[in-house]
Amino acid sequence: MSLKRIAYSSGEPAGIGPDIALYLMQEMAAKQWPCELVVLGNKQLLQDRAEQLGLVVSCVDYDAERPPQLWPSGTLVVAEHELGAPVQAGQLDSANSAYVLSLLRHAGEGCMQGEFDAIMTGPVHKGVINDAGIAFSGHTEFFAELSHTKQVVMMLATEGLRVALVTTHLPLSQVPAAITQPLVESVTKIVATELRQRFQCSSPKLLMCGLNPHAGEQGHLGREEIEHIEPALAALQSQGIEVSGPWPADTVFQPHYLANADAVIAMYHDQGLPVLKYRGFGNAVNITLGLPFVRTSVDHGTALDKAGTGAIDIGSACYALETALTMVTE
Ligand SMILES: NC(=O)C1=CN([C@@H]2O[C@H](COP(=O)(O)OP(=O)(O)OC[C@H]3O[C@@H](n4cnc5c(N)ncnc54)[C@H](O)[C@@H]3O)[C@@H](O)[C@H]2O)C=CC1
Ligand SMILES: NCC(=O)COP(=O)(O)O
16 A cells, blocks of 8 residues: 555644644554654644643654655654744634644645645634634635635544534524525535445435424424425435435434434534534544545544643544545545
């Protein structure tokens, strides 16, 4: 198997993204991941955080011309990006928002130019990026825009459950108007296609949630199911996609229903993700489907309260890296 080069964007510098890089570095040798992990970040920040955590790190400058290689334990390959301001673990500073975006741009462009095989993202703080006057709703939307991809899908996966979202980072008040037949159809098609192509599901079986309580109760509790979701289901089924619904969201996440499903399509972020995280927080991955490159992410946020403390769990980071590797290796 050829050695892959995976970009890890270390995310919000005051959060646990840099800590994750340092702990992953320690796991590299033991796990024998067949990749060179390139940390997009700042060497001084990483050295300072390592010192705070009592870790010894040797930073090597990333060289795009050098073929990927396996490095001795304790070595961190760093693609240097300049910070906007000094970093204190746990303290957000909007002066570093441009830095965070420069990491994402490097990762995305590097994938599109063939420099990296995949991106694994560390957590960013959406609020502080917006505080800097930069409109940003999430990696999912950022990479879609960067790659000029019209439609992408956020899917989180853990053992025994995958949840894909029709809408992503949208205020709840705007969700009903966003649920249209074309959107539901295109999201579902992307999920079905990628499950087939990248997740070894030869004939994916999908469960689609309704939007309203009890999936609208025949129109008595909302009409989005009748007007948009059911027509989308009919069109998808007529194209041979095995999708059923609309299921009440408080019914469909039962083992009985999930047993024969490859993914659940939820209408909005907090309809599907709390269930996924309840089942697998710390051992789940966030994957952006539909991009021209592979992007996976940790399942958690910046955990500002834990940055620099050493009290972090890197289970999701390991899962995200392994998922990215599997996706680029199949
Ligand atoms: N992939 C990404 O970039 C994501 C970013 N976020 C962003 O993160 C920021 C903070 O979000 P919160 O809702 O506070 O969620 P959070 O996941 O950062 O923290 C929730 C709780 O879980 C703990 N936690 C999270 N990850 C942990 C880990 N690996 N090890 C140990 N404890 C961990 C935190 O200490 C905190 O107590 C927000 O700005 C949000 O937008 C949230 C989710 C994903
Ligand atoms: N809850 C997951 C999440 O919001 C992460 O979003 P993104 O930054 O991966 O788009």
